[in-house]
Amino acid sequence: MIVAQQKPLEEIARLINDCQKVLLVGCAGCVTVCLAGGEKETEFLASALRIKRQLEGNPLETVTFTCTRQCDPEYLLPLDNLIGDVDAVVSLACGVGVQYIAERYPHKWVVPALDTKFAGGSLEQGVWAERCGLCGNCILHLTGGICPVIRCSKSILNGPCGGSQDGKCEIARDVDCAWQLIYDRMKALGKLERLMEIMPPKDWSTARDGGPRRAVREDVIIDA
Amino acid sequence: MPEREVKTESKLERLLARGEFVVTAEIGPPKHASADGIRHHARMLKDYVDATNITDCQTAIVRLSSIAAAVHILSCGVEPIVQMTCRDRNRIAMQSDLLGAYSLGARNLLCLSGDHQKFGNHPTAKNVYDIDSIQLINLMRRMRDEKKFFCGEEIKEHEPRFFIGAVANPFADPFEFRVMRLEKKINAGAEFIQTQCIYDMERFERFMEMVRERGLHERAYILAGVTPLKSWRAAKYLQTSVSGMIVPDEIVERLKKAEDPKKEGVEICIEQIRYIREHIPGVHGVHIMAIAWEEVVPEIVQRAGLHPRPKVE
Numbered sequence: 001m002i003v004a005q006q007k008p009l010e011e012i013a014r015l016i017n018d019c020q021k022v023l024l025v026g027c028a029g030c031v032t033v034c035l036a037g038g039e040k041e042t043e044f045l046a047s048a049l050r051i052k053r054q055l056e057g058n059p060l061e062t063v064t065f066t067c068t069r070q071c072d073p074e075y076l077l078p079l080d081n082l083i084g085d086v087d088a089v090v091s092l093a094c095g096v097g098v099q100y101i102a103e104r105y106p107h108k109w110v111v112p113a114l115d116t117k118f119a120g121g122s123l124e125q126g127v128w129a130e131r132c133g134l135c136g137n138c139i140l141h142l143t144g145g146i147c148p149v150i151r152c153s154k155s156i157l158n159g160p161c162g163g164s165q166d167g168k169c170e171i172a173r174d175v176d177c178a179w180q181l182i183y184d185r186m187k188a189l190g191k192l193e194r195l196m197e198i199m200p201p202k203d204w205s206t207a208r209d210g211g212p213r214r215a216v217r218e219d220v221i222i223d224a
Numbered sequence: 225m226p227e228r229e230v231k232t233e234s235k236l237e238r239l240l241a242r243g244e245f246v247v248t249a250e251i252g253p254p255k256h257a258s259a260d261g262i263r264h265h266a267r268m269l270k271d272y273v274d275a276t277n278i279t280d281c282q283t284a285i286v287r288l289s290s291i292a293a294a295v296h297i298l299s300c301g302v303e304p305i306v307q308m309t310c311r312d313r314n315r316i317a318m319q320s321d322l323l324g325a326y327s328l329g330a331r332n333l334l335c336l337s338g339d340h341q342k343f344g345n346h347p348t349a350k351n352v353y354d355i356d357s358i359q360l361i362n363l364m365r366r367m368r369d370e371k372k373f374f375c376g377e378e379i380k381e382h383e384p385r386f387f388i389g390a391v392a393n394p395f396a397d398p399f400e401f402r403v404m405r406l407e408k409k410i411n412a413g414a415e416f417i418q419t420q421c422i423y424d425m426e427r428f429e430r431f432m433e434m435v436r437e438r439g440l441h442e443r444a445y446i447l448a449g450v451t452p453l454k455s456w457r458a459a460k461y462l463q464t465s466v467s468g469m470i471v472p473d474e475i476v477e478r479l480k481k482a483e484d485p486k487k488e489g490v491e492i493c494i495e496q497i498r499y500i501r502e503h504i505p506g507v508h509g510v511h512i513m514a515i516a517w518e519e520v521v522p523e524i525v526q527r528a529g530l531h532p533r534p535k536v537e
Contacts, residue, residue: 153342154311155353156356164467169467201359201363
């Protein structure tokens with residue numbers, strides 16, 4: 001999933017300083033699962049912002065709605081009826097959702113309430129970790145199912161570098177060395193010799209380096 | 225050992241090929257735009273080393289460029305080993321800098337991953353890591369031997385002909401894979417290897433045993449890295465705060481008990497060099513990294529019995 005975390009309340013409040021009425025839009029997708037921007041967080045943020053503004057003697061009116069997903073245009077339709085008189089929209093989706101709302105409502109000011117962090121999963125209740133670098137050309141079959149592109153701090157494809165010690169990365173004692181994990185797994189699977197092959201430089205044109213990306217499935221496109 | 229084939233104009237390569245036990249040192253460029261210090265250190269090292277590394281923004285701190293510094297030491301009669309990390313340049317900038325460095329007279333290149341920018345003075349920087357150190361080694365070898373840019377396009381004339389170096393860290397983990405990774409570097413095209421500073425001699429001996437088992441010492445020249453310590457605090461810092469370093473307690477203790485810790489640090493370093501040279505087969509030289517203490521190198525070289533340095537035509 002896309003993992004996001006809410007910006008500090010102070011920062012969100014600053015983004016809508018000059019507004020009297022705002023629409024807060026949650027998302028029932030990834031950000032609900034990672035407890036950052038679902039229905040509950042949306043209601044909670046709306047109350048917190050109202051209380052803060054009340055205390056400051058500058059009351060704020062809020063409207064809330066949680067979309068099934070903010071990254072599909074059809075799920076934004078219900079917002080058409082809510083958006084008319086608000087001064088701004090606060091999106092509690094990932095960066096995709098914020099942009100979808102901005103695109104649909106060209107004359108509305110839209111601000112993000114979350115920082116979109118990474119593509120990852122949960123480790124335990126309340127802890128998430130990055131797992132995919134979205135490079136557009138998966139190599140997990142070469143590295144024992146552990147991604148060096150995003151889990152190695154240097155994206156080294158022929159690791160580990162000289163900073164790997166006691167299974168940890170040089171950048172911090174609580175960061176696992178991806179190449180130690182790869183080594184351990186390849187060894188356990190009896191495939192250590194495969195790591196002797198020099199992995200060639202990666203073609204980064206399938207990643208963000210190639211410019212904004214699109215995915216097209218011709219067979220499911222509905223002709224107008 | 226029979227004389228090995230020489231592929232470049234590097235003086236270091238010629239000395240190694242004829243079986244000399246070589247000495248390299250290291251100069252860290254300054255955090256300003258004057259080369260006076262670099263030239264001063266170069267003149268001081270000139271008769272005591274065969275070549276000198278120029279670090280490339282080590283520990284991710286902005287410093288005078290390694291290629292520019294190489295030109296300064298060349299003008300003082302010292303052969304540079306230009307270090308190049310993968311942290312700050314993509315494959316376009318690297319190839320461009322390789323052409324530029326060669327045109328300026330550099331003949332040795334050392335490829336490294338580079339310390340993560342988190343440790344430096346610009347921790348908010350974006351890192352590059354377009355290619356890794358093994359891929360960089362391979363890139364350089366292809367430019368030289370196949371006369372090709374990375375993209376496959378031919379280098380029609382004047383290809384850069386560097387003597388290609390890499391690093392090895394016997395003290396990082398996983399230990400058993402360290403020699404395999406060294407072999408990967410040699411397979412990629414590395415011709416000389418400089419190791420991380422050795423303090424844990426027993427581990428280095430085990431590493432060299434595995435190197436010899438795989439015959440790697442016959443495919444690349446191995447230079448053992450040593451670093452004289454100035455104080456027990458410096459030793460403790462390396463022991464506890466630098467990833468991929470092992471400093472045994474006895475070294476910390478020895479420095480702690482010493483009346484003159486700097487003198488003791490030099491003694492330890494000289495003992496290490498003598499031990500490596502006399503007792504560990506397959507080592508072809510030493511790399512003395514006297515970090516911010518370049519002026520001690522002549523004494524170490526002299527007292528380790530490595531002076532005068534051999535001449536090259």
